[in-house]
Amino acid sequence: MHTTITAATAADMRALGTHLANHMHGGEVILLSGPLGAGKTTFAQGFGAGLGIREPIVSPTFTIARELNGHFANGTPAHLIHVDAYRLGGTDYAPGQDSVNRLLDELESLGLDEELEEPGTHTVILMEWGEQMAAALADERLEVHIDRPLDTMVPEMARAGLPVDPTSAGDRIVTLTPVGPYWNQFMHDLPDMPTMGKRQA
Secondary structure, three states: OOEEEEEOOHHHHHHHHHHHHOOOOOOEEEEEEOOOOOOHHHHHHHHHHHOOOOOOOOOOOOOOEEEEEEEOOOOOEEEEEEEEOOOOOOOOOOOOOOHHHHHHHHHHHHOOHHHHHOOOOOEEEEEEOOHHHHHHHOOOEEEEEEEOOEOOOOHHHHHOOOOOOEOOOOOEEEEEEEEOHHHHHHHHHOOOOOOOOOOEO
16 A cells, blocks of 8 residues: 655655654654655655754765754654665675675665664664665665656657656655555554645555
């Protein structure tokens, strides 16, 4: 089962991130995916705000992972690990080693493999570009995928069967897919956001 939400503006995307973060308790793994420019960092900024993190949330592309401290809605300490797996998995590996194992090796070298397998009671992991890793390590996770609209200003290209690039304008469609019993119950209990587009299960 999955849920789709329409985010018409950057403020909507931040609000969605904040809304989800307000219902975190610790021990959660969230996988964030979508094309470049879809709004992943904007979502992460709202998520950080919902955890009471005062430091700016930026893409950790050049550091792979950032660790930030805040607090949950009930006031207990929160530890956010924000991972960008875009650059994980280079070329210096043994022949025949598959891409998942390459990524897992790099996670282990960063000390993040155990965090993914069993996050601490005050830890939340938000991972961008980590579809293969999270699926291999985290049995319980929430997958958040953001789709950008296609550029409707070039309909003649679409009619001709030519590739049409996503546009920076227009609504984002956010799909929330729970994996595992914890997240299925979480999504069942999650209140709707009255200011956002309709949720569809």
